[in-house]
Amino acid sequence: MNFVKRAGTSLGARKSKTAALLAIFLVICALLLGGFLLKAAAARQEADAQRTIGVDVTVRKEGLTQALADRLGALGPVHRYNAEVPVRAGAQGLTPLTSQVPEPGGAADGEKANDALAVNGVRDSGMLLPFSYGSTKITAGRGITPADNGRDVAVIEQRLAEKNKLEVGDTVTVRSADGKQTTAVTVVGIFQNPAQDPTLWVAPNELPGNTLYVPVATAQKLGSGTATVREAVLKIGSPDQAKQLHAETEKLLGKGGFDFRVNEKAFKDQVLPIQRVGTFAGLLVWVIALAGALILGLIVMLQIRERRSELGVLLSMGEKKWKLIGQHAVEVAAVALPAVALAALAGSIAGQPAGDAFLGRQDDQPASVARTPEDGIAPPTVRVEAADVGKVAGIALGISLVSTVIPGIGILRLHPRSILTDAE
Template sequence: MNLFKRAWWRLRGHLGKTVMLVGLFFVICTLVLSGFLIRSAAARAADSAKGKVGVVATMQLDVDALINSGGGSASNGAQPGTIGSKGDLHSKLVDKICKSSVAARCNYTVDSGAAPTRRLKLHQPVPAPAGQDTTGTDLFKASGVRDLGSVKEFHNGDSKIVSGSGLNRDSKSDMIVIEERVAKDNRLKVGDTIELRVGEIDPEKGGMSTEEVEFTIGGIYENGTVDTGSYVPAVADPSNQIYVTPEGATRLQGKEPADGGATLRQATFTLRNPDDLGKLKDDAKAAGADLKIFPISVNDKQYKTLAGPINKTADFASLTVWLVAVAGTVILALIIASNMRERRKELGILLSLGEKKPKLLGQHLVEVVACAVLAIGFAAAGSQFIAQGIGDQLLSSQVSSAEDSAAGQGTQKDPSDPNGLKKQDTPRSKPIDSMDIELGAGDIGAVGATGLGIAALATIVPGTRILRLNPRDILTKGD
């Protein structure tokens, strides 16, 4: 008799056991498919985060390495540490490294200050309280940038150019971009020439430097932060933020750009792939960089902040898939073994009538596979909604845990500061807190293969006992 007909009659004749097998397979396949869907959605979200923030490699001075090489002096308590010319990272060297094929973007900033002059005064709608010393705060905050468009405030839309143009690598060294409130207060427009005083203390005179640097206004920008109506130190007021070229910022430090260009504190390179760090280091060495004094390290804090919780959710989903698959196989194998024990008489009669042992095993396999196929269809219909709910709950828990952990972490010392006073910036990005579950043919194929694999293992492993039996043993020895 055809084994497929026998399997069909068996499934119809024992509907209770058929429904039980279908239900068990439905639970297994639903959990497995949900795990696949959560893992796929998490991978897509993580890849999207990586594409948005990239992986940033930072090149900056390692003061300890510089001191060990004899290029600087450490702080001894009485005198602060000093950095010699060997500790200067120059823009022309970084420009060479920026040409590396693995660097998607490159930027560097020179932080400086500038004192107001007769031609350019600070924007300060509310004066300082009477008697307050504002010598160290009545300054413009000057940033020397390679590309103004890559500065966070301009990149995220908080600031925008309203007249002229922004700074780029081809800008003239004396170009400056000022905020429109400063421009209105001083009646300035694009193309005007202004002077700023060096924002450093003159060690010989014991006071602020009187040296002036000339700039030409190339652009005027608007900052979205409005005046508060109360006193704010000028250097902390966003309207007094000015942007110049790295060379211009170097001059505002009281220095002249060396043959190697502006002196930088650090440079950043956005890599196309985290694995490209080695290639970037090789290109930096080829450009002439000393990576012992100016090491390059990957700062993937922002990516980890964004994708950390969702990656942990994906790991948990993967673990769930394996646990459910293994546990499901074991449970099904025990159920099928028990079912075969109950059907010993049926098997003995079929064997005595001349039925081949492999066909008996095949009949059981067809029965289980039929139940599995039905369950896979039901699971495919409802798993997307179940996976969305489970995934959102798991992700919410991981995000909450990540935020609690981040709140308990302090800032870290900046290795470019010999006195340990500067702190490294911490990422302000919020973790990914949602995922988009999408059911595709690949996911159905994966759970189908998993379900059928479980069915085959759960049937074949206990079914091998059939191949060792003969009709006499089955019919005379009972259980």
């Protein structure tokens, strides 16, 4: 009888042991597939985290211009950047907020009016720490984006908007501190700053409610051409790229003429745990593969001992020893393939909840831990792909081969007479 057909007959005759072997293989394949799915989901989430969180590098230099900031933003490791130009400005047809505490000594009304607003020229407001980590939120409209370059738009604080009954789409006029330049800006967003007004008197431009964000070019017009970029914040994917960025920045700005600071706290708080999950998933695959081969090898070894009489009869009938080993390999492989299919089905059902448990953000995270940027890390996406199922099938067949060939070496040393004699 063909040893492949004999393997099928043997599996049908030993239904309970076949079912037990299928259950063991199903657990092994499910854990293997889970490891692959978790590793792939961690890799996708890590890539998204590096894009949205990454590492912020702040470059400061005296006399830093927008042109230099743009060249810094074009350097190799940088995938997003922001330049900030702070100026003071006055309001025309707009009533700034004032301190509720009386001013000691008093000051001229003209001085108050000409610099009552703190205007921050930015290229990308989403990269400002208060916005990126959620302490300051956009409550209406949107923030300043690179697409606003060349446009006169503004994002204003909610308290200032409420006092002047402003909404998204309204236009306000801002005047330079020297009173020589006026610019009409369109309100494209309203934000809420959680900072409370100081309990002591402060100048109007120091009140959190009198803050506006505008594009850099608008701020430079209000600064009468004297405003310079205070700092450029460059976002890179990981701390490993900081050294390369420093070298390229040094070539552009010269040695020792700039301040270069790397802020990797958010990366460590959010990305490193994802990397650890990916590493754990990779180790899990190896451990399961080795443990599965060992467990199945022991099971096959016990089966060979139980079936010594069958082996002796077949050998006495002239059956070749390699075919006996092949029969055991086919039996195990025939159980492995359905187990892979069942594991793929289980992975498609339970994979996403498992990914959420390992990679999902926790709601009870302490406030001291840096939060994700405004877009946030995308939720873990766990999906069963053909490549992952193929890997599991390959490993399962490999385990089948190893778990039958190694114990089957003993079959090569058997002799029909000794087997049948021992079995009596």
